[in-house]
Amino acid sequence: PGKSEPFPSHPPSTASLLQTVSINKAINAQEVAVKEKHPPPCILGTHHEKGAQTFWSVVNRLPLSGNAVLCWKFCHVFHKLLRDGHSNVLKDSVRYKNELSDMSRMWGHLSEGYGQLCSIYLKLLRTKMEFHTKNPRFPGNLQMSDRQLDEAGENDVNNFFQLTVEMFDYLECELNLFQTVFSSLDMSRSVSVTAAGQCRLAPLIQVILDCSHLYDYTVKLLFKLHSCLPADTLQGHRDRFLEQFRKLKDLFYRSSNLQYFKRLIQIPQLPENPPNFLRASALSEHISPVVVIPAEASSPDSEPITDLVEMDTASQSLFDNKFDDIFGSSFSSDPFNFNSQNGMNKDEKDRLIEQLYREISALKEELENFKAEVGDNHLGVKW
Numbered sequence: 001p002g003k004s005e006p007f008p009s010h011p012p013s014t015a016s017l018l019q020t021v022s023i024n025k026a027i028n029a030q031e032v033a034v035k036e037k038h039p040p041p042c043i044l045g046t047h048h049e050k051g052a053q054t055f056w057s058v059v060n061r062l063p064l065s066g067n068a069v070l071c072w073k074f075c076h077v078f079h080k081l082l083r084d085g086h087s088n089v090l091k092d093s094v095r096y097k098n099e100l101s102d103m104s105r106m107w108g109h110l111s112e113g114y115g116q117l118c119s120i121y122l123k124l125l126r127t128k129m130e131f132h133t134k135n136p137r138f139p140g141n142l143q144m145s146d147r148q149l150d151e152a153g154e155n156d157v158n159n160f161f162q163l164t165v166e167m168f169d170y171l172e173c174e175l176n177l178f179q180t181v182f183s184s185l186d187m188s189r190s191v192s193v194t195a196a197g198q199c200r201l202a203p204l205i206q207v208i209l210d211c212s213h214l215y216d217y218t219v220k221l222l223f224k225l226h227s228c229l230p231a232d233t234l235q236g237h238r239d240r241f242l243e244q245f246r247k248l249k250d251l252f253y254r255s256s257n258l259q260y261f262k263r264l265i266q267i268p269q270l271p272e273n274p275p276n277f278l279r280a281s282a283l284s285e286h287i288s289p290v291v292v293i294p295a296e297a298s299s300p301d302s303e304p305i306t307d308l309v310e311m312d313t314a315s316q317s318l319f320d321n322k323f324d325d326i327f328g329s330s331f332s333s334d335p336f337n338f339n340s341q342n343g344m345n346k347d348e349k350d351r352l353i354e355q356l357y358r359e360i361s362a363l364k365e366e367l368e369n370f371k372a373e374v375g376d377n378h379l380g381v382k383w
Contacts, residue, residue, distance in 0.1 A: 014055045019045035021366050023058045026077050029070045032195045033202035035365040037359050039080045044105070046085035051167055052092040055081060065103055068114035069199070074123040076203040082128055083141045083206060090132055090140065100126055117200065120180050128210075131170050135163065142213035149217060157228045164221045165355035168240050171214040174207050175244060178251045192260035201260050208255065208267060215248055223283040231278055238277060245274045252289075256329045 018041050022374055026038035029187070044054050049375055059078075064071045081089050104122035107115045137152045153160040181200050191197030218241060248269040256267040268289035276282045 016045065017367050018363055019054045020058050021363060024054060027062060027070060027073045029067050031069050031199045033198040034073050034076050039077055040356065041360065041363055043081060043084050045317060046081060046089050048088050051088040052081060052085065056092065056096065065106060068118050069108065071118045072114050072121065073109065075118065075125060078125060079203060079206045089269065090129060094129055094133060097126055097129060118182060120177050124177050127170055127173045131166055142210060149220060157225065160221055160225055164218060164225065164237060167214050167218050168244065171211060171244055174211050174214065175247050178204060178207055182254065192258040198260055204255065205265050208265065209291050211248055212268060212291045216288045219286050222277050222363065226277045227280060242274055245270065266294060
């Protein structure tokens with residue numbers, strides 16, 4: 001990031017131009033939250049091109065090391081792509097891991113403003129990439145069934161033990177960002193209704209989504225480990241879990257009381273007391289925390305919000321098929337299959353599709369303007 005690359009010599013496709021416009025709209029230096037209408041075309045674009053080539057070609061031209069707000073919004077959009085973009089986004093992004101680490105250290109030297117926030121967010125994104133590279137069974141959005149979680153450990157207690165440690169490390173980075181954002185805000189004021197406050201709070205929606213799954217899986221893995229290993233061996237695991245349980249419980253509670261989040265996300269509350277891993281039957285009392293993105297959520301500036309980006313793996317076929325309908329097919333997947341779309345009914349899906357069409361129509365107008373600007377600049381690109 002921050003490095004300059006030559007303008008591509010081959011004519012860019014309409015899809016990549018749409019992504020370029022959306023990325024530049026989403027990642028800017030204005031201290032306001034990323035508008036929810038801009039990331040979806042970026043996400044759809046990664047499914048169309050089966051990777052993140054366009055994303056990184058645009059990001060590499062941005063001065064991420066020179067503007068902390070710009071870097072913060074890059075982190076937010078990149079987090080969304082890691083969660084909901086094509087699976088190859090991870091593979092295409094790992095090559096930039098060292099650059100992100102260098103940038104994290106650089107921003108860490110600033111003790112005020114967005115410097116520390118960027119430093120910690122970049123560490124989280126690196127940790128996320130490392131976890132999913134080492135554990136490829138876990139999708140970027142962390143949505144897994146109990147059976148898939150069992151398969152991830154390959155029925156080996158040593159694997160489950162190590163996997164739990166890695167999840168603790170992952171969750172620790174998420175909680176660190178959570179706490180640092182909250183610490184940077186003046187909670188005595190209504191910060192969540194200010195543009196600057198929302199800019200800092202907006203990425204926490206991705207953090208909340210990650211945390212809900214990581215907490216759920218650590219609970220299930222710890223019960224599994226306690227059924228195989230002596231309690232004394234797992235004392236360190238229990239201590240670390242308890243510390244993270246208390247932090248996450250407090251952060252979920254505080255977040256649920258902020259007006260900004262009430263419009264955009266329903267945050268689950270953790271139980272009053274942590275699970276008792278020494279009593280095997282307590283597993284039946286565990287309720288997996290479920291984060292809900294309200295269908296009628298609206299952004300502070302009253303522009304439509306596309307909820308597609310917060311959906312889990314079951315919605316990916318909707319991404320792919322709608323992109324194909326608009327830009328031409330590069331997939332061999334079946335036509336619409338709404339049988340397992342997170343319990344959504346057909347009317348809700350139709351509404352989402354219509355909303356996506358409207359947003360893409362608006363972006364096409366911006367694309368035409370972008371083409372005109374490029375032509376005026378005499379860059380010599382043949383459209």
